[in-house]
Amino acid sequence: MSYLFRHLDVVARLSGEHVRLVGVSLMIALAIAVPVAVAITRRPWLARPVFGVFSLVYTIPSLALFALLIPVFGLGFWTAVAGLAAYAQMVLVRNTVAALRGIEPAVLEAAHGMGMSDRQIFWRVQRPLAMPVFIAGVRVATVSLIGIAAIAAWINAGGLGTLVLDGIEHDYPQKALAGALAAVLLAVVADQGLRMLERRLAR
Amino acid sequence: MRFDRVVKAYQPGQQAVDDVSLAVEPGRFVVLLGPSGCGKTTLLKTVNRLVEPTSGSISIDGVDVSATEPVVLRRGIGYVIQQVGLFPHMTVAQNVAVVPSLNGWPLQRQEARVHEMLELVHLPAHEFGARFPRELSGGQQQRVGLARALAADPNILLMDEPFGALDAIERTRLQGELIALQRQLRKTVLFVTHDVDEALRMADAIVVMRTGRVVQYGTPLEIIARPADAFVSELTGAHDLVRLLGLMRVANVPLAHDGEGPDPGAAIGLQADLRAALSAMLAAGTARLAVRADDGAAAGTLTFETMIQAARAATGKAPP
Numbered sequence: 112m113s114y115l116f117r118h119l120d121v122v123a124r125l126s127g128e129h130v131r132l133v134g135v136s137l138m139i140a141l142a143i144a145v146p147v148a149v150a151i152t153r154r155p156w157l158a159r160p161v162f163g164v165f166s167l168v169y170t171i172p173s174l175a176l177f178a179l180l181i182p183v184f185g186l187g188f189w190t191a192v193a194g195l196a197a198y199a200q201m202v203l204v205r206n207t208v209a210a211l212r213g214i215e216p217a218v219l220e221a222a223h224g225m226g227m228s229d230r231q232i233f234w235r236v237q238r239p240l241a242m243p244v245f246i247a248g249v250r251v252a253t254v255s256l257i258g259i260a261a262i263a264a265w266i267n268a269g270g271l272g273t274l275v276l277d278g279i280e281h282d283y284p285q286k287a288l289a290g291a292l293a294a295v296l297l298a299v300v301a302d303q304g305l306r307m308l309e310r311r312l313a314r
Numbered sequence: 315m316r317f318d319r320v321v322k323a324y325q326p327g328q329q330a331v332d333d334v335s336l337a338v339e340p341g342r343f344v345v346l347l348g349p350s351g352c353g354k355t356t357l358l359k360t361v362n363r364l365v366e367p368t369s370g371s372i373s374i375d376g377v378d379v380s381a382t383e384p385v386v387l388r389r390g391i392g393y394v395i396q397q398v399g400l401f402p403h404m405t406v407a408q409n410v411a412v413v414p415s416l417n418g419w420p421l422q423r424q425e426a427r428v429h430e431m432l433e434l435v436h437l438p439a440h441e442f443g444a445r446f447p448r449e450l451s452g453g454q455q456q457r458v459g460l461a462r463a464l465a466a467d468p469n470i471l472l473m474d475e476p477f478g479a480l481d482a483i484e485r486t487r488l489q490g491e492l493i494a495l496q497r498q499l500r501k502t503v504l505f506v507t508h509d510v511d512e513a514l515r516m517a518d519a520i521v522v523m524r525t526g527r528v529v530q531y532g533t534p535l536e537i538i539a540r541p542a543d544a545f546v547s548e549l550t551g552a553h554d555l556v557r558l559l560g561l562m563r564v565a566n567v568p569l570a571h572d573g574e575g576p577d578p579g580a581a582i583g584l585q586a587d588l589r590a591a592l593s594a595m596l597a598a599g600t601a602r603l604a605v606r607a608d609d610g611a612a613a614g615t616l617t618f619e620t621m622i623q624a625a626r627a628a629t630g631k632a633p634p
Binding site for chain 2: 228236
């Protein structure tokens with residue numbers, strides 16, 4: 112623990128990097144996952160190929176996935192972001208599709224029958240009703256990305272994984288432990304925060 | 315509203331709706347009646363273009379519905395479905411205001427309209443407006459569904475088994491309220507059901523459908539008294555003459571004016587149906603009833619014999 116308290120500034124800076132890494136990855140992941148999920152609910156035949164690809168990506172060990180991306184993006188931040196975003200697709204798309212499909216068909220029929228356009232149905236009916244399940248997906252994705260992002264230190268992407276790596280390399284367990292604890296703390300905070308949001312939306 | 319040779323085939327050779335032509339007069343309450351899978355719901359949905367016909371056309375006030383954008387068309391047609399489909403994340407008031415808000419009404423006008431509509435379906439806005447659909451009973455939910463469908467004051471109301479999911483007591487109550495409402499509003503209503511009693515009770519005219527085709531189109535009395543074929547007869551229970559009596563009014567039967575005093579205590583109103591008259595006779599153990607006009611004045615005497623003759627005449631059978 113001594114390392115953690117003596118180097119709070121370093122831990123804080125690396126935590127910031129970690130959050131940025133996860134945050135940017137999540138934003139990009141969402142920008143892809145939500146339209147894909149909407150497309151799947153409108154054209155069900157898309158489900159099989161899309162889920163096929165994403166579950167394939169999901170089965171690749173994270174370290175291997177980063178390694179595969181190095182020839183494309185080189186070493187560093189954006190490689191990590193690409194890997195993390197790809198990783199999150201499975202959880203996000205699956206949950207978003209489940210959230211949209213979970214809406215009672217009668218509600219959608221009524222919406223059509225009232226004369227809402229597809230766009231109005233999406234924003235006024237589907238979006239609010241899908242929100243709780245969608246946020247649950249975001250929560251699971253966020254927590255797992257915080258964990259996987261620690262591995263991104265291997266490819267020079269920074270973040271709390273740096274402490275773990277250095278600690279192992281220099282046989283300095285205190286340092287590795289500080290990185291691990293900080294990552295756990297981040298995950299717990301993100302999990303609890305999103306859980307609260309989820310409960311608020313479900314009411 | 316007019317259907318002209320409407321065909322809907324979901325798969326080639328399998329017509330859900332098969333060459334249906336019929337005209338519905340404005341202000342009439344028309345029931346589409348038939349067993350499940352007979353195409354009545356499909357036919358209903360061609361009116362607001364939730365279903366596009368394979369061929370043929372539907373027109374409202376002489377204008378082909380396919381000439382209007384579906385979204386615009388639907389805002390001018392009330393739509394009520396069995397599962398109600400209220401928006402669970404919106405309050406009752408917000409649900410009722412959906413179409414007015416789509417139409418861009420100013421907020422004040424929306425609010426006034428919501429009040430009026432909730433009053434109409436006996437759910438006072440101050441008590442129910444701020445509630446969410448899940449806090450209401452099934453019957454209350456469907457009242458909101460009806461209020462929502464009427465909110466933008468459409469001329470046409472499409473109702474797809476609206477009371478099918480309610481228990482018997484609630485169903486009867488809502489049927490009664492809808493009849494009263496219709497007397498007041500005079501909408502053109504297309505109402506789908508497979509419940510014969512509901513059809514007979516509600517309809518100005520009934521369209522009996524079977525395997526996508528119209529088998530008979532007529533008033534409830536015509537359908538029961540002169541079913542077009544064995545299918546209609548069996549579906550509607552036309553052999554049940556008590557049902558037939560339920561569709562005939564005392565006012566339409568020749569009354570005796572012979573001055574012979576009927577058994578005291580047994581009287582019936584001119585507007586009552588003959589089923590009620592029969593019931594009154596059985597209850598009083600008499601074959602004669604004094605008939606009273608709406609103002610209570612004596613209007614004559616109804617006898618069991620004239621009742622039988624009227625019923626037989628309606629079915630086209632010669633008097634015995």
